[in-house]
Amino acid sequence: MNRVRVVVAVLLLTLSLCAGRPAQATASPDASVVERIAPGVEYRAFSLATAHGPIRIHLLTADLRRPGVRAGLLYPGAVADRAPVSVMAERQGAVAAINGDFFNITEDQHPGVPATGAASGASVLDGRALKAAVPEGQRFGGALPAGDSAEDVLGVGTDGRARTARLTLHGHLRTARTTLPVRGLNQYALPEGAIGLFTSQWGSASRARAVCGTDHNRAAPCTREVFEVTIRHGRVLHTSTTPGSGPIPPGTLVALGREGGARALRALTPGTTVETGYRLASTARVPFAFALGAYRVLKDRRTLPGLDAVTAEPRTAVGIADRGQLLRVVATDGRESTATGLTLAELARLLRSLGCDEGVYVDGGASTTLATRDPATGRTTVRNTLDHGQQRRVPNGIALYSLRKRNGSGGS
Known part of the structure; x- marks a missing residue:
């Protein structure tokens, strides 16, 4: 997905995460590295500087136009139950996943x-x-x-x-x-x-x-x-x-x-x-x-009014681009790292800078978890820095799948 590289390059030059002033956005050494998690699903991580400190961003992009690429509900098996994101992802055969409501x-x-x-x-x-x-x-x-x-x-x-x-x-x-x-x-x-x-x-x-x-x-x-x-x-x-x-x-x-x-x-x-x-x-x-519960911060490429611009926390968010054919899944570090997290206003601007037309946030803080499956080992690994180093058990999330046929049979 060359488009992801272009969007992030523009982001690093133009993103204003500081209300009322331009941000000095600086990329980490791995900002240009894109990992292909599976056909149609890519991951990258990059850093930005903001007025309240550095921010580390983890980004998944899923191309829903690709055959076999789809998103589904990450689900522990009962409404009144919880499980870690990585555990649910492995059970459901997802190539990547993030926490939800x-x-x-x-x-x-x-x-x-x-x-x-x-x-x-x-x-x-x-x-x-x-x-x-x-x-x-x-x-x-x-x-x-x-x-x-x-x-x-x-x-x-x-x-x-x-x-x-x-x-x-x-x-x-x-x-x-x-x-x-x-x-x-x-x-x-x-x-x-x-x-x-x-x-x-x-x-x-x-x-x-x-x-x-x-x-x-x-x-x-x-x-x-x-x-x-x-x-x-x-x-x-x-x-x-x-x-x-x-x-x-x-x-x-x-x-x-x-x-x-x-x-x-x-x-x-x-x-x-x-x-x-x-x-x-x-x-x-x-x-x-x-579908799962989520709250809008971006609509028609415009940030919604009245978003909190003070409290920076680890955030989990999802952006929709290209008329619903691309998903941008975002998790940020905070609390347990040198990163400060984002305010909701900053989160909305981040999603807009990633080319999203709509954007929502879900549960953050200690719940924020983004996990991907290693194509070589098949193991699911959490990519963001967790609160106290532990995955919180959560009730749902978004699972990303990439299925392709092998010799006439389904496989991933």
């Missing part, structure tokens, strides 16, 4: 209620709805940039092009007498007064966290007005006044209600026939093959 990492405000580890935003796995987004006040990761929504995602459509969009849950529970709206799907926090569904993909974690906090205050107490209904093959199996835990078998759904949702569910008694349905409605015209 912010997640329910701790529950200091709710003693006795375990954190679920589940991601905050919506996600799509293999073209199917995996989970919906929690209310904005319940998400982790700080305040959203102006104009962004907790329902914002980045993903790749069934047409093979990357894009951003919003995914809104539409669901229902229908009996012979009534239809109840469903406003949650495999999420660690339900909207106030709502009913949420949990499927076998949730995992075995307790569902108690889903009825804690409010739409605007994650730390608010857990509600005491709770009702849970287990539905198997379209019929109510049993009910409970407390949220349950443990694996949910295939063919079984758990409907959990809080406040008004709990009162509505009390009408469903064992033996009641219930028809359920749900989908993630997208603002994109093309369905997603995969």
Whole structure:
């Protein structure tokens, strides 16, 4: 990809990472080195100087136009589960991977209620709805940039092009007498007064966290007005006044209600026939093959207003170029190295300088992890400097694949 070399050369001359003044951008000795991770997937690392210190940037470029090159959801096997990026990448046969969405990492405000580890935003796995987004006040990761929504995602459509969009849950529970709206799907926090569904993909974690906090205050107490209904093959199996835990078998759904949702569910008694349905409605015209929660910093090659220009942290970001046919995947060093990280405003300018039309950020700090597979040994190696030298276990990420045929059979 000669275009990557050109873009980075221009970047080193013109990138302004310092608000209000030109940056003195200096490349490290390996700035011109491009590693071919696999056909259509390349990696490089380079350094820049900023007003607040040096910054080390790790860049993956995936050409989605190349046959066999695709992106997918990095996934530990359950929504309420976590694993290191390199471990998930090896399990899934990815040639490169990066961490994803912010997640329910701790529950200091709710003693006795375990954190679920589940991601905050919506996600799509293999073209199917995996989970919906929690209310904005319940998400982790700080305040959203102006104009962004907790329902914002980045993903790749069934047409093979990357894009951003919003995914809104539409669901229902229908009996012979009534239809109840469903406003949650495999999420660690339900909207106030709502009913949420949990499927076998949730995992075995307790569902108690889903009825804690409010739409605007994650730390608010857990509600005491709770009702849970287990539905198997379209019929109510049993009910409970407390949220349950443990694996949910295939063919079984758990409907959990809080406040008004709990009162509505009390009408469903064992033996009641219930028809359920749900989908993630997208603002994109093309369905997603995969998607995960992400927050925009760049749109139509313009940085969004109001981005933080003060706090420099290790960052993870994804840029979209060439009408969704190129992915630029970025991780920066910080905390445990001489690099200072980037502010969100700097991150947006970096993505724009890399030729991106759109750009998003995902979880950063100690979660920032970019890993690639060594073509010679097949081993997956983390390329950025990790916080305390350890990979944080995360709930999802982006996996990059490069598959080519060998003697008529699939291979990588």
